[in-house]
Amino acid sequence: MTMTPSVPGPSPLPPARFALDRWTWREVGYLLANLPLAVVGFVCTVLVIAFGAGLSVTVVGLPLLVGGLQAARLLGRLERRRARSMLGVRVDEPSPLAHAPRGEGVFSRLWSGLKDPVGWRSLLYGFIRLPWGVLTFALTLVSLFVLWPVLPFITRGLTTVDRAMVRGLLSPSDELERRIAELESDRGVVVDTAAADLRRIERDLHDGAQARLVALAMGLGLAKEKLTDDPEAAARMVDEAHGEVKVALQELRDLARGIHPAVLTDRGLDAALSAIASRCTVPVQVSVELPGRPAEAIEGIAYFTVSELLQNVSKHSGARSASVEVWRTADRLLIQVTDDGTGGARMEGGTGMAGLAERLDAVDGVFVLESPEGGPTTVTAELPWRDRAA
Known part of the structure; x- marks a missing residue:
């Protein structure tokens, strides 16, 4: 079924009858x-x-x-x-x-x-x-x-x-005018999504790496004070600070990966999706057959769509295996993610499906979910193909 939300129309009119209703x-x-x-x-x-x-x-x-x-x-x-x-x-x-x-x-x-x-x-x-x-x-x-x-x-x-x-x-x-009205509405979805992403990044920086770096600065300050009086204690504090630096760097790498991973920029969808699949809790087979690389924006949306779908597979599906297929047909980029889990996935329920549908709809995409009870679950996403600028 198509997950792109539609606006409900009015209730059908009751037939006229001999009654002043x-x-x-x-x-x-x-x-x-x-x-x-x-x-x-x-x-x-x-x-x-x-x-x-x-x-x-x-x-x-x-x-x-x-x-x-x-x-x-x-x-x-x-x-x-x-x-x-x-x-x-x-x-x-x-x-x-x-x-x-x-x-x-x-x-x-x-x-x-x-x-x-x-x-x-x-x-x-x-x-x-x-x-x-x-x-x-x-x-x-x-x-x-x-x-x-x-x-x-x-x-x-x-x-x-x-x-x-x-x-x-x-x-x-005409259809063009209706399409313009739809795009005006979709633009609001894009703006809201971007604002939510910025708030998430700010929260992650504040609660994660920033807090850790503040604690690291305080620890190094104390080590500096103890350097002459208690060199051994200062050395232990420097070792702890070194460990904190590694953790902070990893958090910053994870955050940067959530914004736009370097592997996607450097090597494209095939390598980037394989990297996502390697972090999934179930074995994932990845197949990417593209004649070239799409535009950066389309490539980024495809990457984050697969990333969120594989997170759902890890958290909610109960699957033993999954697959990701990406290919181009005419002027469309198609993505299909399948798992052999328990099925029953719905747009609601906190799995992020509604958000994915809105994001794809905002760029003239399509999002289709097939997930009968007992499985398997198949998600098909379509995006417009636009060639990458030279």
């Missing part, structure tokens, strides 16, 4: 509010077109038109929220307006605003809503006092058209 009243409220909100949207649209387009030949016309498109964007956002809360319609938020690069002139920035498809579709939505708002307001009001036995069916039919309008005109315009 909560869905019927929410739909009635939505339809009655259509008219005043449609009037606001229509007035905004007419003003934008009349003043912005009409004055576009002057200096102030284009800025007014761009400002009107931004106002239409805001009205579209409010309509999406209203449809989400009252009609159960989930529509992704369009991507923010792409601004012209810094250093570009005023005309380039205005042109970026004028090309905004979300703003233009929101304007169209506001324009066609007025006649529809008048119709739905009148029909709903009449149904409340005259046709109330069939009110649920009338409101469901009318709001079905509203749902189609919201999805058709206020949703992201």
Whole structure:
């Protein structure tokens, strides 16, 4: 199953029936509010077109038109929220307006605003809503006092058209726009992950090597004081300090390996993954078949993905053997880690699977886990292949 988390959609709507349930009243409220909100949207649209387009030949016309498109964007956002809360319609938020690069002139920035498809579709939505708002307001009001036995069916039919309008005109315009919105969300995951890694490094330095080096400095200071009075005691303290230095150096090496191991930089994934496998508590067979080395960032993500998966094998699987396979297919780097343990691995449970899925998703990767009860467990990860810079 795919471990990349997905956003849950709304619950399916119950079928309309001869009963005034909560869905019927929410739909009635939505339809009655259509008219005043449609009037606001229509007035905004007419003003934008009349003043912005009409004055576009002057200096102030284009800025007014761009400002009107931004106002239409805001009205579209409010309509999406209203449809989400009252009609159960989930529509992704369009991507923010792409601004012209810094250093570009005023005309380039205005042109970026004028090309905004979300703003233009929101304007169209506001324009066609007025006649529809008048119709739905009148029909709903009449149904409340005259046709109330069939009110649920009338409101469901009318709001079905509203749902189609919201999805058709206020949703992201195309796959590229939806992808941009996803990448905006993934960027937050990357930032949070980087911040967590920095906090971990700081904590490890403070609690490990730093504390040991402070104790080492104090011990050497005492040895210096005893050097003339008690040379033997000073020699013993220097020996102890020498041992502490070795331990501190090992801790720093381990910490550096957790940031970016030298073997990965110097020799690539094959040697680096073999080094990880040698530290696993179960025998691991490693097979890396790559035509070359991927980009540094992709190589690092692949390394740390396998590292964490093998840690899970050591700690949680109860396996007797495991394997790691890495290969390239077209423009994808594939990783497969398999163990013959007890299975039953899940995304939750503190095994770090959720974090791995988020990290891979943030770089357009895929994370798939197959772990039936009784085993075996197979994790397949895909990363985009990007060639290493020359």
